[in-house]
Amino acid sequence: MCQLLGMNCNVPTDIVFSFTGFAMRGGRTDTHHDGWGIAFFEGAGVRHFVDHQAAVESPVAELIKRYPIKSKNVIAHIRKATQGHVALENCHPFVRELWGRYWVFAHNGDLKEFAPTLNGPYRPVGSTDSEKAFCFLLQELRNRFGDTPPALSLLRAALKELVAAVAVHGTFNLMLSDGSALFVHCSTKLHYVVRQHPFVTASLSDEDVSVDFSQVTTPEDRVAIIVTEPLTTNEKWTAFAPGEFNVFVDGMSIQER
Numbered sequence: 001m002c003q004l005l006g007m008n009c010n011v012p013t014d015i016v017f018s019f020t021g022f023a024m025r026g027g028r029t030d031t032h033h034d035g036w037g038i039a040f041f042e043g044a045g046v047r048h049f050v051d052h053q054a055a056v057e058s059p060v061a062e063l064i065k066r067y068p069i070k071s072k073n074v075i076a077h078i079r080k081a082t083q084g085h086v087a088l089e090n091c092h093p094f095v096r097e098l099w100g101r102y103w104v105f106a107h108n109g110d111l112k113e114f115a116p117t118l119n120g121p122y123r124p125v126g127s128t129d130s131e132k133a134f135c136f137l138l139q140e141l142r143n144r145f146g147d148t149p150p151a152l153s154l155l156r157a158a159l160k161e162l163v164a165a166v167a168v169h170g171t172f173n174l175m176l177s178d179g180s181a182l183f184v185h186c187s188t189k190l191h192y193v194v195r196q197h198p199f200v201t202a203s204l205s206d207e208d209v210s211v212d213f214s215q216v217t218t219p220e221d222r223v224a225i226i227v228t229e230p231l232t233t234n235e236k237w238t239a240f241a242p243g244e245f246n247v248f249v250d251g252m253s254i255q256e257r
Helices: 016-024 059-066 129-145 152-167
Strands: 003-014 036-042 045-051 070-078 094-098 101-108 173-177 182-185 191-196 201-203 210-212 222-227 245-249
Touching: 003 016, 003 101, 003 173, 003 182, 003 245, 016 059, 016 070, 016 222, 036 101, 045 059, 045 101, 070 101, 070 173, 094 129, 101 129, 129 152, 129 173, 152 182, 152 245, 182 222
Parallel strands: none
Antiparallel strands: 003 070, 003 222, 036 045, 036 070, 094 101, 101 173, 173 182, 182 245, 191 222, 201 210
């Protein structure tokens, strides 16, 4: 199946270190070679890059590894196709507008017999179950709350219920963000680590690269990294429980506040 990578921070941070290891799984250290993508929130805007080439062969992926775009919320995806052919329109993450702001979504898994009625403005462009699920979630949020965005607590509760309804159709590991929070659901496998003071030197498991985060951060910085499989060999990663729905704000799980 596909692999997911997300970052949520309390200050704009670059994802070069984590993405460098993650991209190696797109055709070198793993077999996810059916495309990839990444989206960065910057203010009200989103920088969105997708490519149907394998991440290890993509010139766009090389650009991301060398260009330290800073963001508080990032979602990346490397694809191993289960539904939908290998094409640009089927590459995650997907982007749509709701309540006057962008939403970004990526999914790892396979949904069977999932055929929701989509009768609003959200329709798939490609042929994946993932994009269909994204359109369904946004449609139902608009149906529930109209044109007024709800408080985070109400949004979290609604998404948890909607995600559970989709997850009965199969594996539904996902990441979703509107730029203010990162919503995460685990069906089978996800892990996270929170990097904060005192920072340590971390070493990638997929590439011979290490970074001493104490040299590139301030004591106030806090960064949560969420990924399918742990990216480093010397950090303590926490596994999500199957069925867990979590929300990260300012580099911290709100369940731990």
